[in-house]
Amino acid sequence: xxxxxxxxxxxxxxxxxxxxxxxxxxxxxxxxxxxxxxxxxxxxxxxxxxxxxxxxxxxxxxxxxxxxxxxxxxxxxxxxxxxxxxxxxxxxxxxxxxxxxxxxxxxxxxxxxxxxxxxxxx
Numbered sequence: 001x002x003x004x005x006x007x008x009x010x011x012x013x014x015x016x017x018x019x020x021x022x023x024x025x026x027x028x029x030x031x032x033x034x035x036x037x038x039x040x041x042x043x044x045x046x047x048x049x050x051x052x053x054x055x056x057x058x059x060x061x062x063x064x065x066x067x068x069x070x071x072x073x074x075x076x077x078x079x080x081x082x083x084x085x086x087x088x089x090x091x092x093x094x095x096x097x098x099x100x101x102x103x104x105x106x107x108x109x110x111x112x113x114x115x116x117x118x119x120x121x122x
Contacts, residue, residue, distance in 0.1 A: 024048045024076070024093055027118035028100060032111060042102075042115065053078055076100070 053069030
């Protein structure tokens with residue numbers, strides 16, 4: 001009986017975690033305000049699968065695959081290649097505001113931005 005309850009509790013926990021991060025799936029956008037005054041649009045398509053995060057960073061020049069994507073609790077992280085530079089992205093997913101607070105580490109220089117769920121313009 002104890003084994004049954006433990007198994008049931010684990011399945012419920014996994015189901016709750018999956019449902020929680022199912023909302024992370026989709027298109028996200030924001031703007032990175034660089035210290036030099038330039039603004040860079042950010043567009044990501046994210047897919048959560050358990051504790052793994054995959055997807056793409058999309059721009060007018062094309063798409064780049066996310067690498068080393070991970071999810072732990074409400075935290076997420078991934079790497080993306082920007083012109084040969086490994087850029088580390090880490091942040092928190094906020095379900096209440098449907099946003100992601102993201103810290104971008106570009107060669108040791110850290111910048112912060114907020115991503116919002118992108119609306120379909122079609």
